[in-house]
Amino acid sequence: xxxxxxxxxxxxxxxxxxxxxxxxxxxxxxxxxxxxxxxxxxxxxxxxxxxxxxxxxxxxxxxxxxxxxxxxxxxxxxxxxxxxxxxxxxxxxxxxxxxxxxxxxxxxxxxxxxxxxxxxxxxxxxxxxxxxxxxxxxxxxxxxxxxxxxxxxxxxxxxxxxxxxxxxxxxxxxxxxxxxxxxxxxxxxxxxxxxxxxxxxxxxxxxxxxxxxxxxxxxxxxxxxxxxxxxxxxxxxxxxxxxxxxxxxxxxxxx
Amino acid sequence: xxxxxxxxxxxxxxxxxxxxxxxxxxxxxxxxxxxxxxxxxxxxxxxxxxxxxxxxxxxxxxxxxxxxxxxxxxxxxxxxxxxxxxxxxxxxxxxxxxxxxxxxxxxxxxxxxxxxxxxxxxxxxxxxxxxxxxxxxxxxxxxxxxxxxxxxxxxxxxxxxxxxxxxxxxxxxxxxxxxxxxxxxxxxxxxxxx
Numbered sequence: 016x017x018x019x020x021x022x023x024x025x026x027x028x029x030x031x032x033x034x035x036x037x038x039x040x041x042x043x044x045x046x047x048x049x050x051x052x053x054x055x056x057x058x059x060x061x062x063x064x065x066x067x068x069x070x071x072x073x074x075x076x077x078x079x080x081x082x083x084x085x086x087x088x089x090x091x092x093x094x095x096x097x098x099x100x101x102x103x104x105x106x107x108x109x110x111x112x113x114x115x116x117x118x119x120x121x122x123x124x125x126x127x128x129x130x131x132x133x134x135x136x137x138x139x140x141x142x143x144x145x146x147x148x149x150x151x152x153x154x155x156x157x158x159x160x161x162x163x164x165x166x167x168x169x170x171x172x173x174x175x176x177x178x179x180x181x182x183x184x185x186x187x188x189x190x191x192x193x194x195x196x197x198x199x200x201x202x203x204x205x206x207x208x209x210x211x212x213x214x215x216x217x218x219x220x221x222x223x224x225x226x227x228x229x230x231x232x233x234x235x236x237x238x239x240x241x242x243x244x245x246x247x248x249x250x251x252x253x254x255x256x257x258x259x260x261x262x263x264x265x266x267x268x269x270x
Numbered sequence: 271x272x273x274x275x276x277x278x279x280x281x282x283x284x285x286x287x288x289x290x291x292x293x294x295x296x297x298x299x300x301x302x303x304x305x306x307x308x309x310x311x312x313x314x315x316x317x318x319x320x321x322x323x324x325x326x327x328x329x330x331x332x333x334x335x336x337x338x339x340x341x342x343x344x345x346x347x348x349x350x351x352x353x354x355x356x357x358x359x360x361x362x363x364x365x366x367x368x369x370x371x372x373x374x375x376x377x378x379x380x381x382x383x384x385x386x387x388x389x390x391x392x393x394x395x396x397x398x399x400x401x402x403x404x405x406x407x408x409x410x411x412x413x414x415x416x417x418x419x420x421x422x423x424x425x426x427x428x429x430x431x432x433x434x435x436x437x438x439x440x441x442x443x444x445x446x447x448x449x450x451x452x453x454x455x456x457x458x459x460x461x462x463x464x
Binding site: 029030048136 | 340
């Protein structure tokens with residue numbers, strides 16, 4: 016959620032997604048952006064959580080340690096359940112992906128914080144990373160047999176001209192749906208925040224004291240939206256991670 | 271007032287399109303590909319994500335895993351210790367039961383042995399007494415027989431002397447000693463004495 020920018024009468028709902036230089040002069044020199052600042056913060060939060068959470072190394076964990084251990088086991092079990100025994104090798108990657116997106120989504124909910132998961136370039140890059148990894152894993156494990164994935168056994172040969180393009184298309188649409196789902200969810204949520212928040216300011220500006228009374232309604236909506244967006248933050252990170260796991264399962268087992 | 275309400279108009283107009291149309295004068299910043307920051311943020315994303323992946327896979331996650339493994343090891347150790355303790359207790363109980371049974375059997379055997387020994391001793395004692403009494407009886411009988419014979423011997427002597435004296439007094443003649451003895455023996459035999 017970026018700055019509430021109701022410039023005059025216009026609602027600049029998309030201004031919050033505008034990239035700017037981050038980290039001052041040096042950041043500007045290497046085109047470091049405000050999105051990357053939040054990425055760094057997300058990484059720092061995650062590493063700090065792991066450092067301070069696991070510092071006691073207690074047999075009976077405290078709250079923070081229990082949180083970290085729960086997060087670890089949650090992703091670890093997801094990898095094992097979805098991918099199988101080979102999932103252990105991909106666990107660090109899935110963990111990084113899930114926590115990076117999750118903390119990015121959550122940090123974005125703070126006022127003045129940039130939401131880097133609302134950029135299609137970012138979600139697209141992550142989705143392409145996933146699909147390239149999945150394809151490389153499949154090629155490494157199955158070699159050229161991987162290409163039988165696009166023509167499942169048991170399908171009549173006659174249907175090959177139809178099935179193969181469909182399968183290839185569905186394979187290539189994976190990164191598209193993966194990236195657009197996350198980008199669209201985050202963008203829509205933050206636009207809604209901006210719209211209702213701007214509406215409050217406009218009501219006050221237009222109607223004065225009476226506007227303050229009416230502004231309670233959009234405020235209530237924004238509070239409800241915040242709860243909803245926290246849910247979406249978790250859900251979208253989870254969806255991204257579990258779909259990656261499912262794709263990896265396909266890559267490892269070829270159907 | 272109408273002028274003021276008019277300022278709200280853009281909101282109502284833009285609401286259905288979630289204000290996308292309003293920002294449309296520049297388009298979505300996410301799709302503004304003329305902005306070189308759009309691409310540079312991805313380069314920095316790659317660097318940050320890769321660094322984060324390395325840090326997590328090399329340092330962060332093994333740290334968590336080691337604690338979890340340590341806990342699993344500890345719990346398993348405790349369970350094993352508990353199982354071993356239970357085994358020891360079971361063994362001790364079995365040993366106790368065996369010892370009790372053994373002691374019971376031993377006591378039974380000791381009682382039976384003692385009873386048997388006592389019986390044997392009593393029997394031996396009784397038979398010894400019996401033998402001694404028998405010996406005493408025999409000795410007494412022998413003494414009686416001896417006394418009888420002594421008495422019988424004295425009787426013959428008296429009979430012979432009486433006979434000699436009587437004959438001498440009546441006839442005045444001394445009878446032959448052999449004849450007298452034979453007559454006495456004959457008389458005693460006839461009376462079945464001795």
